[in-house]
Amino acid sequence: MIKAHILEEDPDAAHQLIPCDVCHRCFARDRLETHMRVCENKRPQRKIFDMSQCRARGTDLEEFMKTNGRSKTPVRKNNWRQRHEAFIQTMRQGRGSVPPQSASNLNSEYVSCPHCGRRFAPGPAERHIPKCQNIRSRPPPPKQPHSSSATRRKITQSMWV
DSSP states (O other): OOOOOOOOOOTTGGGOEEEOTTTOOEEEHHHHHHHHHHHHHHTTTOOOOOHHHHHHTTSGGGGTOOSSOSOOOOOOOOOHHHHHHHHHHHHHHHHTSSOOOOTTTSOTTOEEOTTTOOEEOHHHHHHHHHHHHTOSSOOOOOOOOOOHHHHHHHHHHHHHO
16 A cells, blocks of 8 residues: 555644645545545546647637647658759849759749749649739740850940940
């Protein structure tokens, strides 16, 4: 049998509260032994009380609360470096300092818009393409790079004119 903190017998013993060794709650001396037997068996199985679940029960919020917490979606590989390099390249192309990159180096997951040439993830591409199709004041799509020798000839001609 488990021994609790037993104090000496005195007239006020019935009113003294003694803490349980398992859960540290205080009980009267005559109820402590019974509680300790139950407490030992139930302590590991006791669930953590979540007040937010109790508040949500019976309301519209209940259907949005998940009991498991995390969803089972697979974790995507972190490719921040590729995305960063693509972002830098896109910014340079926008300024016109670098010719557009070949399609082989671009992210294969992205979908290219046939109207403006911009690239989007599949979800945003579905929303963008129908809108872009109806835009009338759109600037022309970016020019494709010419061969380097033709560009050099054009630059040298403009220098001497």
